[in-house]
Amino acid sequence: MQRVEITGSAAQAQRRNETAGRIIVGRDELLQYGDGALSGALQRLPGVTVSGNEVRMRGLGNGYTQILVNGDPAPPGFTIDSLSPELVERIEILRNATADTSAQAVAGSINIVLRRATSARNDVKAGVEVRRGQMAPNATLQVAGKEGGFAYTVAATAARNHFDNLSHAETADAGPAGVSRRQFDERYGSTVDKASMAPRFEWKGDGDTLVWQSLFDAYRTRSGGHADETTLLGGATASPHVQVVFASHTETLRSDATWTHRLDNDGKLEAKGGIALNRRHGDYLFTGADTERTPWLLRSVLSSASDDSASASGKASVPLGTGHGFGAGWDGAWTRRGETRVQHDGTPQGVTLFDLDQDYTADVRRLALYAQDEWEPVPGLQVYGGLRWEGLDTSITGRGMAKTGVRSSVWSPVAQALWKDGERMRWRMALARTYKAPQTAELVPRRYTVNNDNGPTAPHVQGNPLLRPELAWGIDGGVEYYPAGQGGGVIGVSAYARRVTDVTVRRLYRDGKEWVATPVNEGKASVSGLEFDMKLPPATWAGMAWTWRANAARNWSKLDSVPGPDNRLADQTPLSANLGADVRPGGAWSMGANFTYKGGGALRRSAELDGVTGAERVLDWYALWKPAAGRQLRISVADALAQRRYVMQRYRDEDSSSLRQTWTRGARILRVSFETALP
Template identity: 40%
Template structure:
């Protein structure tokens, strides 16, 4: 196909697709994704007008990873569901350059790109941030259409993405007469987790509709040991304590994702989509500590019996209108409202030395959020001039957009302690309300300088105002804004196999609202290793200048090698400081100087038959990432950013039989650990993590599938340490989470 035919088609797709990640749709049941330029999101077309301009040949050969100007990896639903995972975090751990913190199978691990978490990696759901209290662990892979991994920022998404962006796009493509039911069960040594899901979709004339529903239960009973040691100023041991944390609990939840789409004619569409998630959690625990040194006074409470319960509900509904204008222009506007409610209650009964309890504490808290948001974009393709002397004129995909929203948050916390003999009750009523207002506007252009060279330029301005009022502290009214110029380019070498990418970005990390509220969070056994915490209302955004470069080599069908390097220079770096407030230890976040992070990543994907003849149909994928960082305000060695993961790697093999009835594969992921210096007196240690997973899928017939998966075959224990050292002495606490293998069976039926 000639270039003159291919590129206009891609421009038309680009101006139609960029907001599809936020529930937009142009047409349902298109035969294949239409190509998109740069940051435009490739997805199934949804408007009849798109069918009039789509060239099937280009769509069939289009590869977002290879052809988009911006560096982007798209993981489709088949890849997402391959291992039968019950949590999206288990899917992400196998992707190149992404690591998930914590012990395998425990859930709640932090998702990281370039080894960085704590807000450096932006996690989006349908292009927007999830509210406080919502965990991606509650997202079942069955409700996900695709996962987009963006290594460099683009103007249409928030630039709160110093490490990068992971955008989780919920299912929205409607397939005619699709009715699928799945029942799954997972089992390990200390837990079990049954789940069920249904996907239902159909069409009635111009109206298409779908409904996805998932329900699950997770119950566990486990014991976690820890050990604490310490020395005094002279180096003489004065602390030696062994503790066990016994915890058993249950989590139940469900989510619903209904969607309606109307084809209004002339390519216009109106789409309504809602996502509802509800989760409950209850647990009972017991902490026991034994003292091994006579000189050790022991903790305030060597036995703490506790219970905890929480209820979290989140709902968001969006209305998306797409209006086709003249000359290929389009207006894409979305309006949404959301609500979130998180209520919890905890109870602790503490005693020491077998005596009567001296701690009887109950904490009840509730957080509610309501929000309104609007996003939109006006886009238009533009061709400057005509082809002259055999040279193709530059083609542009221009767009202007907005992103505004208001979120109101109310937070209440009640702490009540009974006046027991020998106790010192501390009762608190800690309430605050906050309003976060954001306004963002952006413009961007992507154009083809030549058939082999494309460029992307954008600029985004984001402004935030945070207003906080509450009991016991002065009102907070903080404003911040960041201007982010962005540039990316792709050059394809004449051999048609090799290409170069370059990106220059300005990104930032905004402080979390909870870290700005100037109130105390009280620790039961206050110590240097377990301090109280207080918010800092004067926190400023961290701002980073970034450089990304990569080389990609493509050979054969589905075969690719890539090498990339990145650099980020971060100003107003935020980290915790530890101090004494009277007789209690207190931790607080502050802005403190500059930090820098660097990284390299190698990746390979290819069918084994591209290398050897007469071998089985096996696909090979492998990657390795090496990261370095330095924090100027923290002395070395090991003064890494946010306990950055220094080395990670993945290797995977996938096989599909000739008839497609059997698919099987294995994946191994590695995450290095080591010591990281957090401040001049604090350090943390994480052990190495190795995950080995296998799966097999049998397609019994066209309607019935059975999937078997085993994860964490190595059942490796996971250890962490907290270390403290100053002129007064040292303290070290080590904790070990036992590894366990998980077995999963999934049965799928299509009607």
């Protein structure tokens, strides 16, 4: 990780001259729209889409996209929406794998670099967010300084957010038990209080650098709501009227220290160690009532989850001559996930209907060794070669089950080439083997139950401790044109293809009268796509300075174990695009807007289960006023269109059919913030 302050030209120079071709998005661009969470800023970046809390590249979520924090895999329990953009220095998008980072990057990697000291400036920002008439405050403080070889940055944020889910669902079921049609109107709301702090301390001596960086995060959620059912045909469900109350709190700590030593021959030694702790506790109460609104079921669930990990790594880099460098290293990590769930079902009169007490522990050990070489055999041609071996050892223990485990290892060769055709053209090619390890939560055989209307379109979900990693071979190619040479602006087109084996799919089955879905390894998949990104240098039009940017991605995939058409892998987003512009009308004002499109369409998950997802359209805009140096007022609107989202799922076999359609209302969000430098 280079310790440099990334400006627009420096970020572009790194993209122009690296074989990996990383796209770097600096702090100013991340903060431009005043997003309350990092996911809002990520959805506007080239080749990136966001679905709920899941960040995707190449349209693939579910673990195919690797999330890195300061170059290391994100700790267990980490969520993008828990991180405020104010705590981030920059985002790096890596479409291709490299040997010195984890090969768990079938779709690519997104590296989140936390805030670091670039000046001695201190500032404070306060703001408010308004969503459906509810106001939520937020505040950010940054303190930074330098003295001799010592530098520090402490960034802290605190915020309250309101979320709600207003949805309408319609179901139609037919089978041996008869025919039914129902409507469900649901309204759920939550209040989230979060506080984060990211301190960073750096000391530089005679050829040595020592950095300590941490991230502390606390998250409190209080939720509640109700769902009401209208029966149009047939009988009602067991609980046509539902009340839900939920409270949870999560605490996360990530801390690591890095020592770097510069050698006399311009080589470098680096050692790093870190820990990550995550604790979550939940208290849930479900009240089910009959058609007369008389409560008959009280379901209380106390749950907890812990994700702890420790990691260490070492790396040596040495020059082998002009334009030639070699590096080798290792990294390892240990992760333990523990889960408990105590469920009690009873009646309001105190009669016990069902009790469940679950306790599971999953341990994952990872060790990797790698070597890489980059050189310039002829002027204008850069070549990179790397080899990484990564081994995984997983074991699961729990109450009422025998100890199970899976051990696997992956060899990941990587080859990249960059041809510099003058100052303005860049041609790229890359080949790599990557993999996708099962997420720890997928391995734990805990059953997550649906409270009401369980069926093939709303099944219970249970983990599988025998899951194996998915393996993928991939090839990438692209060309970039820099219209202004070193002055800024880029137009890039790239293509990719992947062949994935041991694909994880959800197998749907019946356990007595209950429908359950569990992940299993089944078959192969082919993935391919085209990507385009453009950022034009500033230009004057109508007396104002304009900057235009656009990106688009078209993705295809085919899952061999599922009959077509529309048998896409991991609910892949088939099409995404962004179009944005910034303008400076003069004086202290600047403003901009961005339109995001995320395509949907038909999707087949199995021979019996298919569905349709509606396209999403999001319009964001902002206005920024800088009345004086170190002061600025920002006004922004997120999701100005407030479009309603549509999802349909359908199950059909020889004996029955089930259809569920859901419409969810969007929400327009107004944000106002004021920032000032401290004396």
